[in-house]
């Protein structure tokens with residue numbers, strides 16, 4: 001009994017450490033609001049020739065729902081979940097195992113602030129997937145850093161930002177959908 005208790009205490013301690021270490025979670029884990037899910041899916045405009053990249057995918061609430069929609073519409077959209085937190089990565093891998101569209105979902109352990117997009121293979125992106133759509137739910141202090149890292153590597157992309165406006169992207173490309181929280185689309 002004492003062993004189990006000790007194990008539980010150590011496990012909780014490890015989880016707290018991982019979630020509070022800035023190295024793992026400079027942007028804290030907070031899932032997109034499920035009441036806004038249909039608005040988010042609409043903003044992502046899921047289609048055939050597209051790869052959707054969720055930067056800081058969390059537990060995958062958005063990416064797995066989007067992949068489900070793509071599967072039910074028999075589309076070949078590809079999905080990449082980028083995450084840095086080891087516990088959330090484990091959750092993503094387990095959820096992927098049971099997902100009907102798992103062959104189109106990739107989970108990558110990368111730092112979204114410095115991620116080298118050229119390292120994503122053509123298989124990751126899908127050979128004929130010219131449309132790249134990013135989904136971000138990143139605190140305002142880190143949005144610029146995340147988006148500028150995309151801008152300096154990729155010329156054409158769409159981006160959906162949950163909750164926060166992306167000030168470094170052109171205003172004329174911006175559309176705002178208001179739900180529980182705002183959804184900013186740049187395309």
Ligand SMILES: C[S@@+](CC[C@H](N)C(=O)[O-])C[C@H]1O[C@@H](n2cnc3c(N)ncnc32)[C@H](O)[C@@H]1O
Pocket residue numbers: 024025026027028029030031032054055056057058059060061062082083084085088110111112113136137138139162
């Ligand atoms: C606000 S949550 C959003 C989760 C998910 N995208 C959603 O909408 O439900 C931000 C996520 O970014 C992850 N994250 C923080 N810093 C990161 C980094 N440098 N690289 C990759 N992911 C990071 C966190 O672990 C967390 O899961």
